[in-house]
Amino acid sequence: MSISPDDTPAPDTPTPRRGRNAGLWLLVLVLLAIGSYAAWRRWHAREQDDAVAMRQQIDALSERLNAMRTEQRSHARRLQQADSLNRVLRDELDGITQRAALLEASVEKLADPDRHGAQALRLDETELLLTLGDQRLRIAGDLDGARRAYALAAGVLEGIDDPAYLSLRQTLLQERTALDALGADPKVKAIAQLDVFAQDVTAPVEREVAAQTSLAPWWRRAFGNLIQVQPTDRAVAVQAADRAAALAGLQLEISLARAAAERRDVAGYREALRRAGVWLHRLAPGPAVLARQRAQLQTLAALPLSPAVPTLGSTLQQLRQMRAR
Incomplete structure (x- = not known):
């Protein structure tokens, strides 16, 4: 098969247009890149401006928050x-209220006809x-003073x-009757009986010793300074010096008991009488005398030193209750 010269393909004529298209696309790409870069720069600048504005807002908010905290x-x-x-x-109102209540109470008391x-x-x-x-x-x-006041x-x-x-x-009459029934002051009674006991105990001691010495057998009078006969349950002062010391101790304890009675000190009064009983053990010549004197001491120790009036103060309490009503 032969090919004629007319059948050969014709050369491609649009080659220049194809180059122009490529340049155009390249230009478009460059413009797009420049536009994108410009848009990115603008966006980046806006982001920085927004960040600065946000930071300024945060600082302003912090300052405002600090101001609010201070406030x-x-x-x-x-x-x-x-x-x-x-x-x-x-407190002042409470004080005013209390003063008002006190004033009101004072006014009520002043308004009372009994006042x-x-x-x-x-x-x-x-x-x-x-x-x-x-x-x-x-x-x-002071019993007499209380009677006069009543x-x-x-x-x-x-x-x-x-x-x-x-x-x-009537209540006052009953209280006065109870005071009159007390008789003498119990303290005066106790001191008087204590003085009688002191005279009864201390005065006859030397006479009893002299009588016992004169009536003692010849062997006791001859050998009394060499031989002492004492009871086995207690130590009796036989020598004159010992009896004088014991008698002085007894008198001292009786004086202390008298002073305690003057003060109405019941504990001191009984303690002094107890110590006086210890000295009686050394002075009493016989068990019978010792028993009698100890019984007298117990009687003295049991005596009251203050008057006891169960109804004392009942009239005063009744009067105060009546005036309070």
């Missing part, structure tokens, strides 16, 4: 001061005299005509 602390201090002021005001006139003065005087009598008997043991109180109370105080006069 909060200031408010807390003000609240604390206000709380303290409220507490002080509350006016001669009756109020007589009641005050009666209460004062009853208090004096009660204290004189309880503290000083007698004066009874005289003052008789001048009140109000029948509401009739039971008070």
Whole structure:
């Protein structure tokens, strides 16, 4: 098969256009790269601006937060001061309330008809005299002074005509009867009996010793300084010096007991009498005399030194209750 010259392919004529297209695409790519770079730079600059603005906002928020914290602390201090002021005001209000209550009570007492006139003065005087009598008997043991104070109180109370105080006069009469029934002061009785015992014990000692010496057999009078006969259960002072020392000790203990009785010191009084009984063991010549003297000591130790009145102070308590009502 032969090929004619007309059948040969014609050369490609659009080659220049294909080169222009490639350059155009290259230009587009370059423009796109430049645009992308410019857009990236713009975006990056915006991001930096946003970061700066965000940082500024954070700093502003931090400053504002610090200011709010400072303001909060200031408010807390003000609240604390206000709380303290409220507490002080509350205390002052309580004090004012208490003073108002006291004033109201004072006004009520002043408005009480029993607080006016001669009756109020007589009641005050009666209460004062009853208090004096009660204290004189309880503290000083002055029975006569208490009787005088109660007698004066009874005289003052008789001048009140109000029948509401009739039971008070009866109570005062019973209390005065109990005081009169006591007789002498128990302390005076105890001291008097103690003096009688001291005279009974210390005075006859030397006479008994002299009598026993004169009535002693010849062998005791001859050998008394060499031989001593004593009971086995106690040591009796036989020599004159020993008996003088024992007698001085007994007198000293009796004096201490008398001083304790003056003070109404029951414990000291009984302890002094107990020590006096120890000296009696050395002075008593015989068991019968010793038993009698010890019984006397026990009787003395059992004596009361203060008056005992169970109803003491009942009139004063009743008067105060009536005035309180």
